[in-house]
Amino acid sequence: MSPPGSRAWTPGERLVGRVASWDGDDRGPASDAPVVGVLALQGDVLEHLRALHRCGAQAIRVRTPADLARVHGLVVPGGESTTIGRLLERFGLMGPVRGRIVAGLPTFGTCAGMIVLSRELDQEFDQPRLATLGVRTRRNAFGRQVSSFDVSLDVKGIDGGPMDVAFIRAPWVTQVLDDDVDVWAEVDGHPVVVAQRAMLATSFHPEITGDDRLHAWFVEQVRAAA
């Protein structure tokens, strides 16, 4: 199911030729730039590193508790939420990452990252996750891979008109569980951007369409909190 006004596209078309290399590690634009980590266990890590770098952050991969200790903010990328959750456990990061988030670490989850952050899931079986965000989420809510789509979306708190974003086997929020969860955008009445305390989560991938406004907003939050 794709909403009216959206554009369907072929799976994989976007990422072709875009995963070559990243040389921005540990070279932020300024020495006082906030250090923003991207959880780099599986998924769309490189495009987030680049977007954060463009927004003035020192962007680093997070694979170990030592990496985690360096960051002032964290992105949990899209990918496969079951795999990311299992690898969080295997790499000894589940407890440390959850602890930092609960203590107020600014955290931005996209697509699978939203699922990994969600406290509840709309499915029979359980899967390991951080479970810090007060929402219930349904995986693959828009349908199968073929129903991946781009859409222009108004996002509360983001100035300058609608954002161009990509939904790829995306989840949506089926229930808001806490009073302090703020819904920033919906598609067909389903929340697809939610914020709670220092956490922000999107159903879509904001990192692959070149519209950096959510990353810029996030980097400013990290800068203010650091």
Ligand code: GLN
């Ligand atoms: N469908 C994936 C999952 O359930 C998420 C897809 C994505 O991150 N693009 O984890």
